[in-house]
Amino acid sequence: MQSKIYIVGMGPGREEMMTAEARRALDDADVIVGYTTYIRLIEDLYPEKERISTPMRQEISRCRLCFEQAALGKKTALVCSGDAGVYGLASLMYELGADYPDTELVVVPGVTAAVSGAALLGAPINHDFCAISLSDLLTPWEVIEKRLRAAAAGDFAIALYNPGSHKREDYLRRACDILLEYMEADRPCGCAENIGREHTRSFVCTLKELRDVSVNMFTTVFIGNSTSEIRNGKLITKRGYQL
Amino acid sequence: MQSKIYIVGMGPGREEMMTAEARRALDDADVIVGYTTYIRLIEDLYPEKERISTPMRQEISRCRLCFEQAALGKKTALVCSGDAGVYGLASLMYELGADYPDTELVVVPGVTAAVSGAALLGAPINHDFCAISLSDLLTPWEVIEKRLRAAAAGDFAIALYNPGSHKREDYLRRACDILLEYMEADRPCGCAENIGREHTRSFVCTLKELRDVSVNMFTTVFIGNSTSEIRNGKLITKRGYQL
Numbered sequence: 393m394q395s396k397i398y399i400v401g402m403g404p405g406r407e408e409m410m411t412a413e414a415r416r417a418l419d420d421a422d423v424i425v426g427y428t429t430y431i432r433l434i435e436d437l438y439p440e441k442e443r444i445s446t447p448m449r450q451e452i453s454r455c456r457l458c459f460e461q462a463a464l465g466k467k468t469a470l471v472c473s474g475d476a477g478v479y480g481l482a483s484l485m486y487e488l489g490a491d492y493p494d495t496e497l498v499v500v501p502g503v504t505a506a507v508s509g510a511a512l513l514g515a516p517i518n519h520d521f522c523a524i525s526l527s528d529l530l531t532p533w534e535v536i537e538k539r540l541r542a543a544a545a546g547d548f549a550i551a552l553y554n555p556g557s558h559k560r561e562d563y564l565r566r567a568c569d570i571l572l573e574y575m576e577a578d579r580p581c582g583c584a585e586n587i588g589r590e591h592t593r594s595f596v597c598t599l600k601e602l603r604d605v606s607v608n609m610f611t612t613v614f615i616g617n618s619t620s621e622i623r624n625g626k627l628i629t630k631r632g633y634q635l
Numbered sequence: 636m637q638s639k640i641y642i643v644g645m646g647p648g649r650e651e652m653m654t655a656e657a658r659r660a661l662d663d664a665d666v667i668v669g670y671t672t673y674i675r676l677i678e679d680l681y682p683e684k685e686r687i688s689t690p691m692r693q694e695i696s697r698c699r700l701c702f703e704q705a706a707l708g709k710k711t712a713l714v715c716s717g718d719a720g721v722y723g724l725a726s727l728m729y730e731l732g733a734d735y736p737d738t739e740l741v742v743v744p745g746v747t748a749a750v751s752g753a754a755l756l757g758a759p760i761n762h763d764f765c766a767i768s769l770s771d772l773l774t775p776w777e778v779i780e781k782r783l784r785a786a787a788a789g790d791f792a793i794a795l796y797n798p799g800s801h802k803r804e805d806y807l808r809r810a811c812d813i814l815l816e817y818m819e820a821d822r823p824c825g826c827a828e829n830i831g832r833e834h835t836r837s838f839v840c841t842l843k844e845l846r847d848v849s850v851n852m853f854t855t856v857f858i859g860n861s862t863s864e865i866r867n868g869k870l871i872t873k874r875g876y877q878l
Contacts, residue, residue, distance in 0.1 A: 401750075403654065411746060412658070413651040452876060475750045476758075479874070483758035486871045487878060499754035503654060503744045507644075507718045511742035515719075515726035519774070520782050522765045522791060530875035531762070539763050539789040546785025547778070548765060628729045631722070632773030633695055635730060 395462040395495045399482050401475035401502020404588025405433045409508065414500045421469035425458050430471050433589075442466075449529075455484050459492040475504040479525055479553055506551035509584030509612035512594040514626030516582055516614040517549045521629075526563045527554035540567055544574035549620065549629045552613040556606075564613065568603040571615060575599055580616040582627040583607065596622045638705040638738045642725050644718035644745020647831025648676045652751065657743045664712035668701050673714050676832075685709075692772075698727050702735040718747040722768055722796055749794035752827030752855035755837040757869030759825055759857040760792045764872075769806045770797035783810055787817035792863065792872045795856035799849075807856065811846040814858060818842055823859040825870040826850065839865045 398417040403409035418424060418434065423442040426434075431445035444461070446454040455470070462468040472480035482499050489497055510517050522543040526536060543550050550571075555564045571579075577600040584594040589610075597605065599615065607613060620629045641660040646652035661667060661677065666685040669677075674688035687704070689697040698713070705711045715723035725742050732740055753760050765786040769779060786793050793814075798807045814822075820843040827837040832853070840848065842858065850856060863872045 401754075406656075408656040408659070409654050409744070411646065411652050411654050413649075415655070416651070452878070475746075475754075477753040477761050478750060478764075480761070482754075483761035483871045483873055484876050486757050486866060486869055487873065487876070490866065499758070501652070501746045501751045501754040503718075503746060504750055507721060507747055507750075508744045510720040511644075511718075511725075511744040514729050515742070517766075518720050518723070518726035520765065520767045521721075522763065522786075522789075523760075524763045535790070539791060542785045542789025542791070543765075545788070546765075546782040548782060548785070623729060623733065626729055628726050630726055630730065633727050633730070635695070 395465070396498060397458050397462050397485070397495060398469045398498050398500055399476045399485055400469050400471050400500045401480065402430065402434065402471050402473060403503040404505065404508045405473060406588040407437060409503055409588045411502065414502055417469050417500050418471070420467055422466040423461050424469045424471060425454060425461065426471035427454070430473050434471065451481060451484060455481055455488050458485070459488065459495055462495050463492070475502040477501065478504040478523065505553060505587060505612040508587045509551070509614065512584045512587060512592070513582040513596065513614060514628050516616060516620065516627040516629050517551055518629045518631055519549060519617060521549040521551060523551045523553060525553040526556065526560070526567055537570060540570045544571050547617050549617045550615040552615070554609065555611055555613045557609050564605065564607050565603045568599055571599060580620045580622045580627055582614045583611055585611045587612065596625060596627050638708070639741060640701050640705050640728070640738055641712045641741050641743055642719045642728055643712050643714050643743045644723065645673065645677065645714050645716060646746040647748065647751045648716060649831040650680060652746055652831045654745065657745055660712050660743050661714070663710055665709040666704050667712045667714060668697060668704065669714035670697070673716050677714065694724060694727060698724055698731050701728070702731065702738055705738050706735070718745040720744065721747040721766065748796060748830060748855040751830045752794070752857065755827045755830060755835070756825040756839065756857060757871050759859060759863065759870040759872050760794055761872045761874055762792060762860060764792040764794060766794045766796060768796040769799065769803070769810055780813060783813045787814050790860050792860045793858040795858070797852065798854055798856045800852050807848065807850050808846045811842055815842060823863045823865045823870055825857045826854055828854045830855065839868060839870050
């Protein structure tokens with residue numbers, strides 16, 4: 393019999409920011425699999441349901457575990473924060489899926505941090521934009537640097553994922569220094585932190601100030617394009633309407 | 636008294652793809668304002684509620700209408716398809732908001748087409764990506780071309796919004812020809828159409844084939860990066876896990 397795994401984007405974390413479709417996939421699941429932090433975010437919603445959490449950097453075994461659970465005949469949901477197809481586990485599931493030809497994969501889209509963070513800050517990515525992760529765990533820094541330069545050359549608004557962690561304290565500063573080769577020091581920027589969770593916070597600053605901002609795994613950073621403005625504390629990237 | 640306008644991303648269109656938060660903002664509204672097509676998508680949900688639709692290219696008057704409704708003391712919601720902060724009306728509302736200092740704006744994030752289309756196709760933007768609109772109504776074609784070239788130079792996965800319309804029939808072909816200067820002809824690509832609506836369809840193809848695909852306002856186009864693969868009919872952009 394064919395089994396099916398739902399790969400669910402839960403959005404930033406708060407129940408209200410999940411889609412009805414994502415909620416239903418979790419409602420219907422016999423078992424929910426995910427990274428420890430994300431499983432914790434949903435355990436109040438599903439206290440009676442089987443939940444399996446695996447720690448960070450265990451992505452391959454977490455994905456294999458989903459296929460194993462599905463092979464047992466359980467309706468299986470893999471939860472990712474934000475959207476599973478934006479720095480989430482969707483592609484790894486498809487890669488591993490070659491070993492489990494009887495299992496169908498369904499991605500249930502969610503609100504990714506570029507979008508939820510943008511809503512907090514105003515409208516920072518309201519024109520062409522790039523998403524770039526500063527994490528070099530899986531991507532060589534040279535590739536990250538090349539993309540930062542290309543994003544600047546193309547005058548894209550930019551959303552930076554994974555801007556820093558304990559081990560990568562100076563990565564945001566390094567990224568800002570690259571962008572400062574192309575952009576003015578007072579380019580409007582902003583940060584959104586703990587989106588949809590406790591201690592949500594957002595603030596705007598200049599690119600020069602962003603160099604010295606302390607960020608973590610729960611921060612999403614925004615850099616405006618050449619038309620962006622800070623108005624009333626909000627970061628606005630214009631569409632081009634003639635007012 | 637301060638009034639408040641909710642700028643609501645309704646996702647692709649289907650009720651189940653809205654967040655609970657978006658749904659509640661519409662539930663609570665006295666009046667819902669939007670582009671004709673989007674108002675039609677929600678009229679079954681809110682048959683009794685006051686709805687005001689304005690046609691395409693009336694964005695400025697549509698936004699002003701929201702401020703006027705709010706000034707009358709009505710709880711006002713402006714609906715956008717996908718997310719209001721990604722090629723939606725969020726930034727225009729903030730720009731016009733300068734004229735209405737007593738009105739607070741709240742953006743309620745939604746699932747944008749890059750994300751919902753990606754879910755249909757597999758995982759095409761599962762690493763650093765760019766969103767680029769091919770519409771030159773508000774953006775000179777030279778800027779669009781510059782961004783296509785920068786996206787290719789940076790080896791980003793790409794999501795193209797507004798890839799074509801009656802008046803812009805050959806725009807996707809022009810974009811492909813630019814990208815073909817940088818990418819191999821068999822670069823994996825894909826299209827998602829009528830996401831979350833009737834006649835949903837998605838398919839993969841090569842960049843060379845994409846040149847001749849007929850697209851419209853309801854198509855989102857995806858171009859893989861140099862690591863992307865087509866597997867089992869799905870377009871997969873890898874994160875870099877060593878399997």
